[in-house]
Amino acid sequence: MFDYLIVGAGLYGSVCAYELSKKGYKCLVIDKRNHIAGNIYTEEIKGIQVHKYGAHIFHTDDKKIWDYINQFADFNNYINSPIAIYKNELYNLPFNMNTFSKLWGVKTPAEAQAIIEKEKETYRIDNPKNLEEQAINLVGSTIYEKLVKGYTAKQWGKPCNQLPSFIIKRLPVRFTYDNNYFNDRYQGIPIGGYTQIIEKMLANVEVRLNYDFFEHQEELEKLCKKIIYTGPIDQYFGYCYGSLEYRTVRFENEILEQSNFQGNAVVNYTEYDVPYTRIIEHKHFEFDSTSPYTVISKEYSTSWKLGDEPYYPINDDKNGTLYQKYLELAKKKKNVLFGGRLAQYKYYDMDDVIASALKSLEGECL
Numbered sequence: 001m002f003d004y005l006i007v008g009a010g011l012y013g014s015v016c017a018y019e020l021s022k023k024g025y026k027c028l029v030i031d032k033r034n035h036i037a038g039n040i041y042t043e044e045i046k047g048i049q050v051h052k053y054g055a056h057i058f059h060t061d062d063k064k065i066w067d068y069i070n071q072f073a074d075f076n077n078y079i080n081s082p083i084a085i086y087k088n089e090l091y092n093l094p095f096n097m098n099t100f101s102k103l104w105g106v107k108t109p110a111e112a113q114a115i116i117e118k119e120k121e122t123y124r125i126d127n128p129k130n131l132e133e134q135a136i137n138l139v140g141s142t143i144y145e146k147l148v149k150g151y152t153a154k155q156w157g158k159p160c161n162q163l164p165s166f167i168i169k170r171l172p173v174r175f176t177y178d179n180n181y182f183n184d185r186y187q188g189i190p191i192g193g194y195t196q197i198i199e200k201m202l203a204n205v206e207v208r209l210n211y212d213f214f215e216h217q218e219e220l221e222k223l224c225k226k227i228i229y230t231g232p233i234d235q236y237f238g239y240c241y242g243s244l245e246y247r248t249v250r251f252e253n254e255i256l257e258q259s260n261f262q263g264n265a266v267v268n269y270t271e272y273d274v275p276y277t278r279i280i281e282h283k284h285f286e287f288d289s290t291s292p293y294t295v296i297s298k299e300y301s302t303s304w305k306l307g308d309e310p311y312y313p314i315n316d317d318k319n320g321t322l323y324q325k326y327l328e329l330a331k332k333k334k335n336v337l338f339g340g341r342l343a344q345y346k347y348y349d350m351d352d353v354i355a356s357a358l359k360s361l362e363g364e365c366l
Contacts, residue, residue: 008230010038012340042193049193060351075188109175150272230340246310
């Protein structure tokens with residue numbers, strides 16, 4: 001018998017397993033994949049830590065969470081400073097004075113602000129009905145056309161004038177020469193990758209991989225007193241109300257016999273005619289300049305269907321209503337705790353995952 005069955009060996013489930021096992025509870029962790037660590041899984045290729053399911057950069061303003069994750073790995077001081085390419089023009093992200101200087105040749109914040117405000121006023125729409133109108137209202141037409149329009153259309157699979165305005169409630173604009181993408185005080189990448197973190201969390205826990213919960217559900221429920229479930233909430237209830245919707249991502253990975261392909265970890269391609277949204281060069285996450293090889297990943301945002309990997313929840317009214325119906329069912333399952341991005345149908349940063357897992361356990365037995 002186990003005190004807890006934890007479905008999913010990703011970050012949320014592993015934090016729960018670590019904390020519960022510390023308190024003496026016997027936990028069984030299962031995962032349908034052939035590896036632990038969920039979407040933060042990293043694997044070594046040619047001496048380079050490759051983020052298999054897309055780039056993961058740890059960032060937080062919460063010192064308690066920063067100290068917590070640093071128990072399991074040493075972090076470097078990586079700062080995310082993406083580059084955007086539009087028709088062979090290079091721009092710094094997020095939108096800041098380096099971006100504006102390249103766009104318009106301006107030198108001062110006042111000059112940049114005057115241009116943006118003039119464009120916003122020219123195209124102002126009091127009640128934006130779609131994402132295009134909303135974006136122009138926020139940053140003006142030039143930034144929208146070059147750095148928002150094509151990228152966003154690729155990300156969501158629809159032209160911006162067919163997307164709801166609520167997708168972008170704000171677009172960060174900085175009138176400083178600062179390319180740091182995040183505002184958080186604590187940022188970095190674990191030296192040696194993320195998988196080691198989960199290995200340490202699960203060191204004293206029984207783990208079964210290639211083990212699908214739904215194929216063994218009856219047997220597993222007899223083995224445990226409580227379940228922590230981190231899979232899709234609609235799947236748990238047999239899609240009885242229908243399937244929640246997502247966008248997914250397809251990766252094309254290449255090993256190149258050169259030491260440096262693009263000079264930066266993250267390069268976004270904002271032109272619609274370029275089919276991928278960005279290229280990740282993994283070695284730059286750990287400042288590796290010694291390997292004669294490099295590994296790059298081209299990311300293609302694509303439509304999703306059942307069976308595909310769910311990445312980004314589509315948080316529109318339709319899916320929000322559907323999720324609430326599943327949430328009501330979940331509340332009635334007294335011996336099952338639903339947590340993580342799939343069970344809560346929510347996009348989580350890693351620090352939020354840890355905070356949510358720790359908070360969920362407060363009501364359990366810790």
